[in-house]
Amino acid sequence: MRADAPTSSAAEASAPRKRRGRFRKYLPAYLFLLPNGVGFVAFMLVPLAVSLGLAFTDWQMLRPEVRFVGFGNFVRLIGFSWTEDGLAANDPDFWYFLFNTLFLMLGVPLSMFASLGLALLVNHRLPGITVFRTLFYLPTICNGIAVLMLWRLMFHADVGMINQALSAVGITGPDWLQSTAWAKPALIIVAVWIAAGGNNMIIYLAGLQNIPPELYEAAEIDGAGKWASFRNVTWPQLAPSTFFIFTMGIIGGFQGGFNAAYIMTQGGPAGSTTTISYYIYNTAYDGQLLMGYGCAIAWVLFLLVMAVTLVNWRFGKGSALGDG
Template sequence: MRHHHRLTPLLYLLPNLTGFAIFVLIPVAAAMALSFFRWDLFHPPKFVGLQNFSDLLGWRHDAEGALVFNDASFWKYLYNTLYLMLAIPITMFCSLVLAVLLNQKIPGRMFFRAVFYLPSICAGVGLLLLWKFLYNNDFGLINHLLAWVGITGPDWLNSYNWSKPALMIIMIWGGMGGTGMILYLAGLQGIPPELYEAAEMDGANVLHQFRHITIPMLAPTTFFIFITAVIGGFQGGFDMAYILTNGGPDGATTTISYYIYNHAFEYFNMGYAAALSLVLFALVLFVTILSWRFGRGATE
């Protein structure tokens, strides 16, 4: 009987665990294993040891004797990925401001909450195509509006200097009213009103209350949003590069995830793509642990 009781919950978990094993655990393990192989998907994988990692992270002397990375593109695309992640704090700040505003008892706040959340539920490809139209140098709305006020807009998606900020604007626009705003709203509603009442009695103005009550009380929420955004940031940029820029100009908008896709499905270097994925995983893990170690203290 006792044995039966022990098995029952495991059997309930069986369907979920089977799905987890098929779609997550085994593919992840296979990708890890694959990073030690060379595989073009046509011939059997060939074990190459650490060759993929050496090609990816190693360096060599070029014809002039200068020390250069074996895969300089990887470092460039890692820089691009980190650059685009600068949108994270801006997005978080905008989410917080929106949440604070939409937490006020203003008329139509439910409507505004829905409006700001809309980009999160709309099809990403459709939105990106709209942005492509907006950024168009010939007939895009953004440069058209800028021209009205006497500014000659840049060729957003075709300029090395402007393409990354252009993508960041999309990220901020799409992210500020999304999950971050919802989580901040939930966090704001969890702050006991007595704290504000007490502060008000002590003469604290709105800014003081925000600085000394709202922000500290929202610290766990901020920490959670930050960690998930950083993880997403490292893995992000693929759809924008794929749809808007094809990774250009001159690789300015290629991120690590797009580079992985290219190696796997365009260049047929599946083992190298797996090694890239593993390095990306290590990076995400490292940054998450760092954030956890240094960020947790601030939330407690």
């Protein structure tokens, strides 16, 4: 594409004319960008600016007046105050829901290792192996409200399949989704069930198939067994995939948990499955419709995600993401 390189440096055009000429030269590019640009401005940039503004107000949906409150929302959200009982969070709910979010993120490493295990299994050259790959991918295809409703039934205390299976081996299962102790593990099990055989398995599978066979041959010559060659060849060679899967999992984890909690537990019992994204929904769209405060929570969530992304950039440059 050298065709549109500067051609007429000799031409002595006046400045505005030159600018118009340049604009005409770049016009095709601008036209190609236009549809996306319009959407980007209307549905991303403008809302982003409005959101930042709202985060510093006490706006409620049904109240006409809006007051500027400075950093008031943020102080209320993440600040601490001295009370008679000592130092206490201004919004204890937020810290509890952040804890819930982090707890549910235990599912990230769990499903990552499950994906690796499945990838190792389906990487064998055996007849019919693609059938298994397809079956493992099914939950990812079905992911969404329908599957979450199914799991609501699966975890039902009396008629659910999980407790039936447990009672078959002589264990009386808990009332999973009604118990503050068991609701979170139940949600993690669902998350692992959905994600294990999905995109992450395929990323690992591609990683496995890109490992040069010479490395295994060299390991074999050095007398390495199965486990030693996994530890010294497979695992380090998969590091970029692992890094990518883990970071994306963490970033997704901070923002996640809404759909599962909404369908399976309504954030309960006693708020024990309410995540940050669910808290934003409750604050902004349910009950008091605290739009300003909801925006403030969303911006704190953004900062958390950005911190993870920056760590990712700092340590992961040039590994899994290539030039992207």
